Amino acid sequence: MSRDKSGILDWFSRRLNLTEIFSLLTSYGLFYAELDTRKPLREALDEALERPVVSYGRWPRVLGLIVVVLIALEILTGALLSLYFLPTPQTAHASLGTILRDVDFGWFVHQIHFWGAQLLIAVLIVRIVRFFIQGVYRKPRELVWVFAALLLLVCFHLDMTGRVLPLTETAFWSSVRALEVVNAVPVYGSFMFFLAGGGEMFVSDLTLLRFYILHAAILPVLAVTLIYLHFSTIRRIGLTEASGDRKRVGRAALRNHLVNLAIILTLLFALLVTLAVLTPLPFQREADPYATVPGVGPPWYLLAPFGFLEITAGIVPQWLAGLLLFVVFSAFLALPFLERSREDRGRRWAVPVIAGLVVLAWFLLTIYGARVA
């Protein structure tokens, strides 16, 4: 264990608690083992690597890590885009044109930002489905579920607020449709409607600025906080199969695992770049608030509520339909607490069956919503 004490790392570690800074990575699932922050970084790392690592970290339980990496990538590309993007109704569309046309690799950054967001939402959905199927919401993992579900909802909001920023035709009308849906939900709807600066035409001059601030400042902070809280709960209670896994895995296995992660992330990045180059998002015309583009529905994840409101329109008052949507969303968030209360009465099947029916209804309504849009 002879180390060169005059290295730059040691120069810093004598002046900074590098271990504590590095341990931040563990809070975001980038490094599994806990670090002893009182020890110097090298020592703490060596110690952590000596600790046995259980098999929970293997595929497909690396989705959380992918989420963190994708969010980091979104923040990075978003920051780059914000260097040139001018969020006013008069300049937004033209400044995206500048980014795509005149800025070196501007198109690439924009496409990565777009496709990264699509992948992020897809991964989050796959992840929440896995949590549901494997019961990662039962005691004591209630908070794991709540934070993951909240993170999914926040990312939907990030997607919605981001889409409208360049004020392209379909994005504009798509967000008008989305706000129509949102507006139907009591309490939450009127709050979001106020936040969006919604006026008589649903999208006002304030909307763009508000969406920009939500998209570039408030929601990312919220997302990063939720991820932190999410991984904090995991670090407190451990992962699902942590207990009872007696597989002997030492230092080499952890390093092996890190190599596996590197392979997965390389493939992820390669996929993103390929999507960005081969299937770029077309640059659409600027929206005209006085000319509705026919056949534009809300974003895909809002098609089901949209279809639901369309079906119930005229049968039940809109606030009642909105209330039902609110109940479904609340139930989604509060799933762990719903089941626990049922469990006592010996009806464990109730939650999966009802949830299955809701998912089926959601799927059918999405198809219906896409057809009426």
Next chain:
Amino acid sequence: MKRRRSVLDLLCVIALLAGASGTARAAGQCGVCHPESRVAFAASIHAREQVTCTSCHGGDADTQNVERAHSGSFRGLRNRLATPEMCATCHSDLQMMSAYNLPVDQYAVYQTSQHGMAVAGGDSSAAVCIDCHGSHVIYAAADPRSSVASRNIPTTCGVCHSDEELMERYGLDPGVVEDYETGIHGRSLLIAGNLAAPNCTSCHGVHGATPPGVGDIDKVCGACHVQTRRAFLDGPHYQGMTEAGLPECATCHSNHAIQGLEVASIDTLCADCHGENSDEVLLGSKMHTLIEAATVEVEKAEALVLEGERAALDVEDHLGRIEEARTYLTEALPLAHSVSLEPVEQVTRRSRSIGEEVQHEIYAKLDRTEAHIGLVVFWFYVFMTLVILFLLKRRMSAGGEIA
């Protein structure tokens, strides 16, 4: 106090008297017996301009005594043929009409028309003023409710000119209005609502309604189709058709059921007169080919420009040039009426070369070869990275159990 009150009383009485006499003058007493005419007249523009029953009918409007009302200057106006002269008493009066900026020569013009001449000959079936304008309910011509508003003209003319029995008497075709409605002009005016599209009067004259004779048709059509007429007069068709007694434009386009001819019909159209396999047919198909080829290039260029727009290219300039190419293409068809290849070739060559130029430029800008090469290089590095990582993994698992 007392004096003020008496002044107030006096004012009230004056107001009442003024009000009562005012209404009496406006409505007259005629409406008491002729309520329908009064209601119809009240809506007309004449009622608004202080024309009263007696202005046309004479007599005394201030009495309910039938005898006295229908005496003196009273005119029954049962004789249709007398109406043009009667209307002219006001409408040919320059002083009266100048305030409305209305022409005063209508009566004179009318007398030269087929309608006017028939009336002069004592034909009571010919159209007089009231047949087109209505009698009691007359609206301003610009009023869409008016029977002589642009879009209502075909129907108004059709009242007589679609009447088979009546038209047979004059040896006229009763199908003209129907033909017009199916033609490009009729569809444009009546269906598309284009008020600039010609109605019957645009070609036949308004009050001086007369069909244009052979030799004059090019002038009538040329009033709107200026370029087409110029080219037509330059070419050999004008003289040839005049000598042969053919009705110029109408020879190919027909007169009422005018159809916008498809470019493709040039081929067959020439053969109608010149016979198949003639040089003229060859010329026609050459023109067709030129116009068609240019159109294809311009359309291709336009599609590419739209694609470029979606790829965030700056296409403002290209859109302008496409517009220019389209203008040249629009010129090609009028120029084809000169029946000579050169002018058509000139404009189609221009529009075609603009189309091709724009295509080349957009193609060059849309070229993603560099990005694709970059992607291949990128994947090479990805592959190498993966190989290294897999090698690393294998080496680690080989000596992995050291701990």
